[in-house]
Structures are given as structure tokens and as C-alpha cells.
Amino acid sequence: MTRLNQANLSRLPVAAPGYDRGALSGGIVHFGLGNFHRAHQAVYLDRLMNLGKGHDFAIVGAGVMPSDAKMREVLAAQDWLYTVVEQSAEASEARVIGAMIDHLPAADAVAIVAKLADPAIRIASLTITEGGYFIDATTGHFDPAHPAIADDGRNPDTPKTVFGMLVAGLKARRDAGVPPFTVMCCDNIPHNGVVTREAVVETARLSDPALAEWIAANVAFPNGMVDRITPATSDRERRMIREDFGVEDDSPVFAEDFIQWVLEDNFPQGRPALEEVGVEFVEDVTPWELMKIRILNGGHAVIAYPSGLMDIHFVHEGMENPLVRAFLDKIEAEEIIPVVPPVPGTDLHGYYQKVAERCANPKIGDTIRRLCLDGSNRQPKFIIPTIKDRLARGLTVEGLALESALWCRYCAATTDSGAVIQPNDPNWDRLTAAARAARTDPGAWLGMAEIYGATGLDPQFAEPFARWLGMLWREGTAATLTAYLRG
Template identity: 80%
Template sequence: MKLSDATLADLPVAVPSYDRRALRPGIVHFGLGNFHRAHQAVYLDRLMNLGEGHDFAILGAGVMPADAAARETLAAQDFLYTVVEQAADASDPRVIGVMTGYMPPGDPARTIAALADAATRIVSLTITEGGYFIDARTGHFDPAHPAIAADGRNPAAPATVFGLIVAGLRARREAGLPPFTVMCCDNIPHNGVVTREAVVETARLSDPALADWIAAHVSFPNAMVDRITPATSDRERAMIREIGVEDASPVFCEDFIQWVLEDDFPAGRPALEKVGVEFVPDVTPYEMMKIRILNGGHAIIAYPSGLMDIHFVHEGMQNDLVRAFLDKVERDEVIPVVPPVPNTDLNAYFAKVKERCANPKIGDTIRRLCLDGSNRQPKFIIPTIADRLAQGLPVEGLALESALWCRYCAGTTDSGAVIAPNDPDWDRLTAAAQAARTDPQAWLGMADIYGATGQDARIAAPFARWLAMLWRDGTAATLRHYLGR
């Protein structure tokens, strides 16, 4: 049965108990990918099913060209979609109905009008780690980036998320309306702080007074978000059809979900604490735990698995060498430099991470975990290396992880299979990885990724040794050597 408002009552899965016709958008969201639709939207759906938050429905905002196709797909089914939460021994499908519309890319005036609407109290973002224009050499927003500079020259017709947010805030200030809260839900350390800098500095290019007003009056709460959510393929669309629903854009995800959020919403917010969101005064300990143990762990799993032609993440966890490599690097090098987290046992958290990654129902791919290392490594791995070096601690396992990433970016697996481009900067990475075979500094010297850390002999020496071994002996033999087998 095709998913639509007209068929909701007859679908063989759980559906919204609320009247979608009574929903009013209070959130404009940028980046309506699978993670957002399985995370923030699910929490809102739960709250609305309790009879609350009906004035905080989501109005999507497209920015990237690919958003046009996603919008058409969702519009054809009345902005409904199915989320299938999967435990190892059960699946729980549910239709999510919190989205009221999806503005197309290429229409900044329409998006700015929505941002300027008094009903909009929150603007949220899941635009991926690479969407924040961060210069790894400085760790700060890069206002000279061509896309941002173009918005600075043409603030009335911006093309970036940050240019659009600035234009919306300008319109609200001119209309005498209070600002909305900007809520980042991406996996970036201090994501609210990062987003604040991006918005303020984009505004400063065209209107310094507006930039100062934003800095003084707009709230940017930090958040930690977590849910493993693979990309949707024909496999998932076929699985949802087997359940009895024709859904062109289903989302399959794990049954685990977490959201820790700083409670700083001057314009108001939905009562998400009633459906499991944890509001805290400072999210920093939680986000560092998640980014370094979970996201860093993904990288530790990903590159040896990719080089050994392992397709799914749960298959990587079934490989004794990969599983032992993850366990040793996490316990020896990562967890010891993660600061304490309130009411949390870090070793128990890591045990849960391993359980989640081993879930065979998720269908998460190694290729997805390998994706976009040039943006992810500076956030998930390199800060741990830097912390250990600052404390005079060894980095053998993390040096091997870096060498595995380098070897992966050389473009072939151990079997000789070609690795399709898997990073926005793939050509540069491949050239550097191949050059590193004889000159390791060709890799570690990428200052926009490694900063000063790559110049430290205490990482350079083990990196060079592991990289040479990977090329000479292969991934499995190198892991055995590291594990002492």
C-alpha cells in the first residue's frame, strides 16, 4: 500500500495518533537526511503522540542540489516516511508524520520568509561534519571560503545554510521579532559554539552590526546526538515492501537512540524531556565521550575492514582481528584520555558501542564508516592523538589507525580491488597516500587535516613503520603483529 495521508488508517504498521492537519511548523530544519529523520523527528513524533508539541512540526529547507530529488520523493507521499528500528532479534516499523513541508533548494526568498516567520522558534541543522567550513589548521570557521565569501557579497540571495540563517535573523530584527534558537545536531565537538561562529562570522562579512546583535542575542545550545542510521538502498525499500508499505524513502536504524542537549531556548521549545531527551547545563563531557569512543571507534573498525574487503559493519565485528584491534586501541589509548562523564561508566559505554556495531539487522556498511575521513579524522581521531602526545603517552594503536586510513586512501584493497572515491577530497588524498609510500610526511604533512600533530616525531615514527608494514605484509598480518599474535 502506497504511503500517503489517505492510506494511513489502513497501513499494517504503527502510524501517528495525532491529527497531522492540526500541526503547525515551529522548526525549520536544514539537512533532512536519514539521521535527522531517525533521530530528531522520531523524538518529536513520540512527543506529538503524547498530545504535545503540535506547534513544533518540522518544515524542511533544501540547500544542496540533491535536496530537490529528496523533496520530490517525500512530497509524493505527503512528507510521510517509515522508520524501522532494528534490534538484533526484532524490528519495529513506524510511520513518522512530523514534517509539514520541504522548501526546495534554489529559492532563498521562500526559505528566508519561513525563517522570518514569528512561528519559527528553532532552526536546526544536520548538514554533516564537513558542512561547517572549518579550517583544520586553525580549528575555526573559514570566512574566506568561496561559498561563504559569495554570501557576504550577496546577502539578500544567499546560497549557504549560514547565509540563509543570517538573512532570516536580519529580517526578524528588522521586523522587531525575537530571534530563533539555532540548534546544531551534527557530530562536531562543541557543535553549538561552532555553529555560532559560522553564523556570526558570515553576518560580519556584510553587516558587522548584525553580527554583534547575533552574538549578543541568539542562542546556540550544544548537543550530543547518537543513533546508527545507514543509508537507504533498494535493499531497505524491498524490506519495507515486504512489511506491506510502499515507501520510497524509508529509514532503517538501530533501536538505540540518545540526545543530550543544553537547555537554552529563549524562544521556547517542545517538552522533549518527556520522551527521553536529557537536558543538561553542559554537554561537553557527553559529546567527547561519544565522538571519541563511538565515532573514533567507527574509524578504527572501518579502515582495516575496508582493506580486507569486508562489506558490512557487523561482519567487521565478527572478524577476530578487527574486533580485537578495536578493543585494544579503545582500552589502551582512547578511553584513558576521555574525561569523566556524569553518571556514566566509560567501559560500560564502550561495551554498548560494541554491541551496537555488532547488530546484524542494521546493514550499516564499512564504506559509510570510511566516508569523508578528511573531515572526520580531525574531529574523531587526531584530537585523541594530540591529547596523548601532550601527556607523554604512546600512540601506537592510533598511529596504526592513521596508517590504515592512509593505505585505504591509496585506492586499492589488499586484494587489489579498486576503492571508489569515498571522500570529497579523494583525488588529493589518493595522491598523498601514494606518495607516502616512500615519504610518510606526504600524508602527515597535510596541515589542514593533521595540523601540528602530524609534525611530531612521536606519531611520525610509528606511522611510517606501520604504513611500511601494511604495504609489505598486508592488513591482517599487520594487525596480528600489533596484537602480539
């Protein structure tokens, strides 16, 4: 067993960085150093650095939440190194990633803003989850009245949110005559660059309207589509890295072998040559973005809630269940894919088959609970837009209405067997109360305007939703899926 740190790199039994980490310099500040970032953006940069390029674009992590302190502590003890294990159904391959050189604590906004003001930093990137952008679901736009944002507006010199810190960093650069960094969102949000731009500009407007206009006119916010299934790390993964690879790593990341990044090429201060390691740069990322969000992320929701209600633990086990797999196949083919716009050079049905193959990978250990997480933020982005598109075209939504009913039934907080479902959403208490009320009054669920908007009031959706929800309560998930599949 070899402890992971810089001194032991040459003795590790797995692939390690082939570049001089001492010669790296920070060029990117990244907010949200979770598993996805560490298995995605950091992996691409590590690959590029192994080609002898991009050494001035090393990652400086920036804490977002108080819970990030533990991650920082663990990675600091490992000299910012960690192992990524890429897993196909047939094999697993481990590699140590060395693209990160520092991590600034969330409590130290002064240090974070100072690093953002450093002219060497040319990109600020974010993976702060879909729910981290303060979007008002009723309007679909950034909510500057949110208490955390309003507080940054009143106290712009001591920001606590990511957007307040970005504004402060940009202000320091403007005042010093330093060109602004590019803000690169790497979260699964439609038009994520546009969403991030609105959040930064409107946060600035609360304290300095002139600065807001300067940001709007001068800062680049490229849209991007990112994709890789990356489960949370548990004791299971820490044990596997020791037993299977002989590495003592307290923060390994296990991920599928598939990885994709499609990005608009809008980086005025320069960027690493990521096209040399597989990143696809395009003029408009929208087609790829919609394909991924609706087919993959929407598909995850279709798998998640029936599996959760039937006490299925792992995603690959859900895909092995004939009812869940047939439910997914039918909804994708009949309701989701037909309203996804064409993607250059891509067969949408072929893309879906790859998605299904990835979800069925038994090596990943992805959990149904993770897919069920945060439905109040994910459903308005991944499912409800497809419902709206179909209703606008006069098309049926039987399968998607059932998916929504399954989510409602899941939020009632018990499975079909009577097992308790622990809180799994930032708005869990409200969702649970609405879901239980919906057993006799479906409008109690569909009336949540911040989630459904006007869609919940459309009888072409409300009627099948109520019908399927009633059947779920009377007959259970398996019988309801069987009825749907029989048409």
C-alpha cells in the first residue's frame, strides 16, 4: 500500500502525472471542487499537461460551502493529488490527477477575491450544482431578492456567495486596468453561460450599476455541455482503491469511462488547448446541450423514481429490472427524442442507446438515491420543458405524466413496501406535504407554480397525472408501469 502524495508519485502502482508539478502555475480558479469537476475538467487538463501543454492553466480550487473544508483538508494532505478510476463494464483503469495546485477555503473570501484579481487567472469556472444559481422557477430567471444575494448586494466588499466573489474579483480587475477573466459554467443547466451571466450581472447591479454594465459588455460567459456519470465517494470506493490498486487515497473519484465536453470558443484572455484532448469547440452549444439534458438527465429521472419506489438501490439494478428498462425505452422513443432538435453529426437514437449502455454499467455503483436527489431543481430543467414542448404541439404526455406522478409518489416519503424515504431534496418538507395532500387532491402537487408554472394547470397534463397517481397509490409501482407499457 502506497500513501498518495507528491513524494510517493514515482512509487505508485498506477499511472501518475508525467509532468513537473512544481512548474505549474494557476490559470483557473474553480468553484465547487466536487467529484464531477475532479473527474471531468481536471481530467482534461491533466491529459493536456501530460502532452507538455497548458502548464500555466493549473487549477486553484475555491470553497463554496462550509462542508468544502473537509475536502480541502483531505486533498491538502495529499498535495492536491487524487486518483480517478475510469470504469467500463469490462475493466477499470486508475490514474492520479495532478492538475490542481491549491484550494482556498470558503471562509476566506478575501483570499479568493485576491486570487481572482490576479492577472494570471484567465478563467473562473463553476460546478456548484443546478440548484446553486438562485433561479426563480416561476420566472425562470435569477432571483436578486434571495437573502444570500441581497446580503452580498449590501456588503459587496465581504461577499459570501460565488456570484458576489466573482463580482468583487471583476471589480478589482476593472479598477486595476486588468482585462476580465472568462466565467465558464460547467453545470447541467440549459444555456448555462447565459444563466451565469445573468447571475453575475444582476448581483453586481445591486451595489454598482456601472460595474454591472461593464461586466455585461466585457466579460465572456461561454455556454458548455458537460457529461460524465460520477457517483459520490464512499467507504466502498476508498476500500476499492486500496484493495484493487494498492493506493491509499482518502478522496478517490470513480467514474464511467465515457466523457464529453462541448464548449463555445469564447475566451478573450486565452484558454488551454483542450481540443487536443477531446473537447469539442463549437459556435453554438445549444443542440448538444438540449440533447444531453433531455435524453440523459431526463432519462435519469425516468429511471430514478420507479426504482426508488421499488426499493432498488443501484442504477444498474434499475436497468436490469424489465419494467424500469421498458419504461425508459418507451418514454425516450415516443415522448422525449421526438421533440429534441437535431444535433449536427449525431443520431439521437444512437445517442440514447449509448446512454442506456452507460446507465447499465455495473462497475459504476451509481445509486438511485443520487438520481432522485433535488427533484425540485431538476424536474423544471430536465422533464417539464419536454412536457411543455409536447403540449404546445398538441402531443400526448402519458409517459411524462406518469414520470411526474412517480416523483410525486416518491416525495410522499415511503416506498411501496412501506420503507421510509429519508429527505432527499432541499425542499423536502414542502414536497412531502404536497405529495401527501395530492393523494386525494392532485392539484395540491400540480399547483406548485415555482416548479410547474402554467403547465400544471393544463388539463392535457393534469388529467393523466391524476389518473396515474391514483393508480400508483391503489396498485403500486410495478402494476402501474405494467399498465402503461400495455398502452
